[in-house]
Amino acid sequence: MITAERKPLSEIREMIAPYRRILVVGCGSCVAECAAGGEKEVGLLASALRMEARAEGCDMEIKEITLDRQCVYEFIDQLTGLIDQYDVMLSLGCGAGVQAVAEVFPRAIIVPALNTTFVGETKEAGLWVEKCRGCGDCKLGFFAAICPITCCAKGLFNGPCGGSQDGQCEVDPDTPCAWQLIITRLEESGRIGLLKKVHPAADWSRQQGRGPRRITREDQRI
Amino acid sequence: MRGESRLKKVLLKGHFAVTAECGPPKGADSKDIDKKGKMLKGFVDSVNVTDNQTGVVRLSSLAACAILLQGGLDPVLQMVTRDRNRIALQSDILGASALGIRNILCLSGDHQSFGNQPQAKGVFDIDSIQLVQLVRQMRDEGVILGGEKLTEPPHLFVGAVENPFADPLSYRVLRLEKKAAAGAEFIQTQCIYNPGRFTEWIGQVRERGIHERVSILGGVTPLKSARMAEYMSEQVAGMDIPDDIIKRMKSVPADRQREEGIKIAVEAIGMLKETKGIRGVHIMAIGWEDVVPQLVEEAGLMPRPTV
Numbered sequence: 001m002i003t004a005e006r007k008p009l010s011e012i013r014e015m016i017a018p019y020r021r022i023l024v025v026g027c028g029s030c031v032a033e034c035a036a037g038g039e040k041e042v043g044l045l046a047s048a049l050r051m052e053a054r055a056e057g058c059d060m061e062i063k064e065i066t067l068d069r070q071c072v073y074e075f076i077d078q079l080t081g082l083i084d085q086y087d088v089m090l091s092l093g094c095g096a097g098v099q100a101v102a103e104v105f106p107r108a109i110i111v112p113a114l115n116t117t118f119v120g121e122t123k124e125a126g127l128w129v130e131k132c133r134g135c136g137d138c139k140l141g142f143f144a145a146i147c148p149i150t151c152c153a154k155g156l157f158n159g160p161c162g163g164s165q166d167g168q169c170e171v172d173p174d175t176p177c178a179w180q181l182i183i184t185r186l187e188e189s190g191r192i193g194l195l196k197k198v199h200p201a202a203d204w205s206r207q208q209g210r211g212p213r214r215i216t217r218e219d220q221r222i
Numbered sequence: 223m224r225g226e227s228r229l230k231k232v233l234l235k236g237h238f239a240v241t242a243e244c245g246p247p248k249g250a251d252s253k254d255i256d257k258k259g260k261m262l263k264g265f266v267d268s269v270n271v272t273d274n275q276t277g278v279v280r281l282s283s284l285a286a287c288a289i290l291l292q293g294g295l296d297p298v299l300q301m302v303t304r305d306r307n308r309i310a311l312q313s314d315i316l317g318a319s320a321l322g323i324r325n326i327l328c329l330s331g332d333h334q335s336f337g338n339q340p341q342a343k344g345v346f347d348i349d350s351i352q353l354v355q356l357v358r359q360m361r362d363e364g365v366i367l368g369g370e371k372l373t374e375p376p377h378l379f380v381g382a383v384e385n386p387f388a389d390p391l392s393y394r395v396l397r398l399e400k401k402a403a404a405g406a407e408f409i410q411t412q413c414i415y416n417p418g419r420f421t422e423w424i425g426q427v428r429e430r431g432i433h434e435r436v437s438i439l440g441g442v443t444p445l446k447s448a449r450m451a452e453y454m455s456e457q458v459a460g461m462d463i464p465d466d467i468i469k470r471m472k473s474v475p476a477d478r479q480r481e482e483g484i485k486i487a488v489e490a491i492g493m494l495k496e497t498k499g500i501r502g503v504h505i506m507a508i509g510w511e512d513v514v515p516q517l518v519e520e521a522g523l524m525p526r527p528t529v
Contacts, residue, residue: 154304154330154344158351158400160393161330162385162412163459170459171333183393195396198355198404201308201348201367 001030001121002094003128004037004114009048012090015111019087020059022049024113025079025101026066027093034128037092037114039066045092045113061086070097076104083108136206136213142194144185149202151178157199227324227379228296229268231529232502233408233437238495239502240523241298241410241439242266242514244290246281255286258511259293265515267526268325270298270410270504274305277337284314287323298381299323302331307347308356312366315357319376327381327410328353351404354382358405380405384438385412386423387462395426402436409436410504413443414490415463424499433499440494443506444513445483448472484517491521 006012016022024046032038046064053060063086067075070093079101083089088109091098095116102110118130133150139157140147149155153171160179163170167180186192207213232239242262247254255271262269269290273283287297299318301311318326330350334342348356357380360366364375382401386394398409414420420440427433445451448471455463467486474482487505494500503523507513518524 153333153335154349155346156330156349158349158397158404160388160390160397161350162383162388163333164389165459166389171335177389179393180390183390195393196400196403198351198400201352201356204347 001033001119002096002116003034003118003120003130004031004094004116006036006041006045006092006114007112009045009052012045012111012113013049013052016049016088016090019109021061021086021088022063023079023083023086023089024049024062024064025070025089025091025093026064027070027091027097028066028068029070031092031094031097031114032066033122037094042066042092045090067093070094071100073100073104076101079105134207135202135204136209137203139199142197142199143182144189144191144194146178146182146185148178148182151181157202225322225324226377227268228529229298229325229408230379232267232527235527235529237527237529238523239268239437239439240266240518240526241268241270241502241504242511243270243272243504243506243508244286244511245272245275245509246283246286248278248280250281252289255281255289256293259290259295261512262514263293263295264526265518265524266505267502268296268298270300270327273300273302273329273331274337276332277304277334277339277342279338284318284321284323287318288321291322296325297323298325298327300327300329301353302329303346303348303350303353304331304334304344305342307345308367311348311353312356312360315360315376315378316372319378324377325379325381326357327383328357328406329383350382351401354380354401354404354406362405379407381408381410382406383411384409385460386414386420387412387416388460391419391423394423395430395432398427398436399430399432402432406436409438411438411441412460413441413506414494415467415486417490417493418464419462421497424497428499433501437501438499439502439504440490440497440500441504441506442487442490442494442517443508444487444510444517445471445479446510447476447479447483450483480513484513484520487517488520491517491523495521 024042026039026042027037042064046062069075083105090113091110092113098112119132120128120130123129130150135149152159164177169175169177244258271283271286274280283300287299290297328350334344361375364372384398451463451468451471454461491503494503505514
């Protein structure tokens, strides 16, 4: 999933300060799973904004709505006829959601309420961990299903570096050394021989592309 | 006629090599490097110049190596993959060779979060083993990544590092073997304070015959004080300083701790000289380069051979 964290209330208030009618739009997918931008968080943020507005004697109109997905046109379409009734849309979608809505409504003013962070997993209640950098050339098969680009602080393909101690990463002692995990898992599954391979320099053009990357699938076009 | 690597020649002739580390200044100060070079000249075979070590901005390794070269030393250009992508790395490799630098040490580099630019973007376009492979490819095949031909290949003796004290031990030797397979010709190790673990490591290295494929120089860092020993033990990742060394440093009064530190280092060099599979010593006297001549003398490594 794509994870995100809500911006501080002060930053959000500063962005919406010039406006009176606010449309707060959540997203029911990834950011709902990571408790940042789902229906519940939309409600909480809207309430907080209303309370502050009331405390300051401002006349503010706030409407809440949560789309199933803020990055897919058929769901964004629910905002048609609604978005132009408001001065600003405060999006609790990820960066893709914010931009997808903006593309559909060229004149709308849209500001983000979240900081989009990473592609990760829900490790336990209240803990999300980054797992994928979207490099476009997945090599997990060589690394016992642990991504060295993401999980090693230096992204080493032929690690570990000299700072791995007691199974922990030197950069953050609370983080396990990805290479220790890779080696242990390969050993346990009888595939230690995979470590002998010298991995050549990666092809980062698959990650950086030439500007935004695209996936085109003719079979999906109707 | 182009010069050759003194380090390579010393090792080829079977002499016990001596290299020392030299940290560039935090400023555009050529005199500092020149002074350090003059002090080390004649006492060591080659001088390593660190590349923004611990992620702290310093005068560039390439420039410092050029200054040392002018002073008649044989510099070892340390190059980390943290700060430069493959375009910049390859360009600097060519530049180093054109300047007359003949040794390169390939490292990934300390993570940027440790230094004085923690908000920097860590590049890590390639890793240290890939850098070793790249320099060898440029030198031996005369081509850059992607296969384009060079008008003139770089002439460099290629090294890498190894830390016998990092984990997991079972894999450290395999990784060294990987570095040798990638084309490393010499290895400089992390500083050695724990002879037990070092002996275990070099034993495994010999078992696999890696010491015959690559020249291994053992790392030695003289301790300046008991405080430094404690700090390094606690704060520096991958550093293994046994309690008895710390106790020994503490057992002498503060004004004699430097002397004790030198003694410990001389003993370590003595041990390295007797270790089969070790072909030299790499002295990393961090911020204390002026101790190197004394250390080399006391360890019986003078005079340095003529090659």
